[in-house]
Amino acid sequence: MRIRIDPERPSPRKLGPALDALKRDRVILYPTDTGYAYGCALSSRKGIAGIRSLKGFDARSRKPLSMLVNELSDFGHYAIMETSVFRTVRRILPGSYTIILEASADVPRDMRNRHGEIGLRMPDSPLCRMLVDLLGEPLVTGSLTSGDDEPALEDPDELEQIYRGRVDVVVDGGPMWPEPSTILQAEEQGLTVSRVGRGEVPEV
Template identity: 50%
Template sequence: MGRRSSNKQQGGGGSEVAPVRLHIDPERPAPRKLEPAITALRRGHVIVYPTDTGYAFGCAISSPRGIAMLRRLKNMGERDPKPLTMLVGSLADIGRYGHMGNAAFRIVRRLLPGPYTMVVRATSEVPRGMKNKRQEVGVRVPDHPVCALLGELLGEPLLTASVTHFEDEQFELQEPEEILRRHARELSVVVDVGPLWPDPSTVLRFLDDEMEVLREGKGPVPD
């Protein structure tokens, strides 16, 4: 069941409503318990939810309002050189949203689902507001039941960005209570699976069949 804070706050970047906090089993999430999160995403709001690398902000990629709010949360302007990242449900979806050569696809197939972000040249299916100057987009297929179910119920990819700033040298335990305290005005829903230690994904850029390691993280770098 969702639980609302007793204090009135401006949630989801819109009305004066406190964010909903959903307590979810991370291994066996129930679809009906995630309904408030799906409703919020379809209305263009930003939520927080768990991934295999920690808690993340998320919105539907079809929502310009959500994309703009997420950029503000991450201090990423339209000209930021880093591309935004989306969560997709399968390897087939990577081919829908990004260009990748056959050799690169064989590498990716060994790694996913898992803690990797693949930076690829975006196809026309990717909203303009998500691409960087190089017309790239990040794509993830996380190994987490809640991520998989959210994407399935929503019926489209989620734009995603870590709550933790991984540029910092030290990472703190991510507590849902603290996330709510810091970001109540911008959020509509927090999907709470308990405290999580953040661990950044390994970021790989693919240009056709050439691979470049942009960041070493949780996932081992492939040979």
């Protein structure tokens, strides 16, 4: 199924089919601030397994899955971090960043990489914020395009054909050029830059 929506002025009514799919343990495709991504509910083991399969992640993957949240307080709930790290996070978010942190006990094990880490995102995207609000829990997310890939236009017409039978709903926000998020890794001394992307590199 495909639904068309304006990512900057999303309609809760139009997002209904996507929300229904998420609540039924399905995976959707939707536009984020950095390109199209897979999405499922954090509480959905089936959905998380589906995204791991679509991303090609196995149990020993060094890359964690990421989740979208709407509140800075969610960082303290789902991750363990030093006060100095939180100060930087508070300063730069919302924005196009993925913060790699030690996962708390509230994060499903199949979300974590082999080091027990997860990625947390709080993008400045009206559509993403609305999805998380309406779902009532974080949204597990995984970009279609790896940061190592050559960028290519992500066209919903093509995505619908490619992912038919593999995702339940395609949320069509129009064609997008993917631009990966800036990845910041939490270390003992603070945050370090693992990948430069769309988010401006902060003073960490």
